[in-house]
Amino acid sequence: MRTKYKPWAVQYLSEHFENQFTLENEELANNLVSFVNEKDTYLEIGPGKGQFILSLASRYPDINFLVCELNKTISGICLKKIDDSGLRNVKLISCDFYKLRDLLKKVQFCGLFLNFSDPWPKKRHTNRRLTSDNFLVEYAKILKLNHYIYFKSDNDKFYEYSKEKFEQYNWKIVYINEDYKDLANFDAETEFESKFKEEGIKIKRLILEKTIDTINNVIEEEKD
Numbered sequence: 001m002r003t004k005y006k007p008w009a010v011q012y013l014s015e016h017f018e019n020q021f022t023l024e025n026e027e028l029a030n031n032l033v034s035f036v037n038e039k040d041t042y043l044e045i046g047p048g049k050g051q052f053i054l055s056l057a058s059r060y061p062d063i064n065f066l067v068c069e070l071n072k073t074i075s076g077i078c079l080k081k082i083d084d085s086g087l088r089n090v091k092l093i094s095c096d097f098y099k100l101r102d103l104l105k106k107v108q109f110c111g112l113f114l115n116f117s118d119p120w121p122k123k124r125h126t127n128r129r130l131t132s133d134n135f136l137v138e139y140a141k142i143l144k145l146n147h148y149i150y151f152k153s154d155n156d157k158f159y160e161y162s163k164e165k166f167e168q169y170n171w172k173i174v175y176i177n178e179d180y181k182d183l184a185n186f187d188a189e190t191e192f193e194s195k196f197k198e199e200g201i202k203i204k205r206l207i208l209e210k211t212i213d214t215i216n217n218v219i220e221e222e223k224d
């Protein structure tokens with residue numbers, strides 16, 4: 001499901017800032033910090049066009065939701081949907097999550113969503129996987145203690161890779177389902193998920209808790 005470059009979406013993204021933060025503008029970057037700190041906030045990395053987060057945001061108006069999307073066309077489409085929804089508790093930042101590292105030192109999230117992240121099957125692209133070493137270390141820094149990463153995937157190899165990585169970094173697996181059919185309350189179907197379900201592909205879901213051990217592990221990583 002490749003999304004073609006859409007000039008209107010990229011233009012929309014460059015002109016609308018009611019529900020958008022950017023790293024390029026210091027005020028808008030600081031507004032991101034205020035948004036996350038004002039309420040319990042969840043982060044989705046790679047939201048696609050936003051179906052998942054808009055469903056959660058409309059059902060949980062007292063929680064804030066931030067999405068970080070790398071692709072400019074997809075970000076523009078997602079931002080327009082956020083704007084059209086009239087919701088005020090969901091905001092977007094369009095960049096590589098990894099570039100947010102410095103800004104996110106000032107905030108802590110109540111949960112992180114990784115939904116159908118790109119598997120990047122080639123070995124030379126391992127570092128781009130959203131469950132590779134550098135990302136798991138960052139997640140431990142920005143997530144509150146005893147809070148969770150919510151992970152879903154269609155891809156067996158990427159799922160196995162991710163599970164091993166979570167275990168390596170002492171993320172505690174508190175939920176595991178390798179044929180996830182009925183949506184949990186605090187969940188929603190994503191665009192990719194709908195497509196994979198129609199094709200009969202099994203959805204794999206994990207919930208990982210950040211514990212004291214996860215933190216210690218990260219501190220050890222940083223000493224190396």
Ligand SMILES: C[S@@+](CC[C@H](N)C(=O)[O-])C[C@H]1O[C@@H](n2cnc3c(N)ncnc32)[C@H](O)[C@@H]1O
Nearest residue numbers: 046047048069070071096097115116190191192
């Ligand atoms: C396969 S799509 C899944 C979209 C959506 N979560 C769904 O399930 O329908 C993965 C998305 O993650 C985005 N993405 C990949 N790496 C990213 C990164 N480092 N930072 C932010 N977004 C990223 C891609 O641009 C793409 O839109």
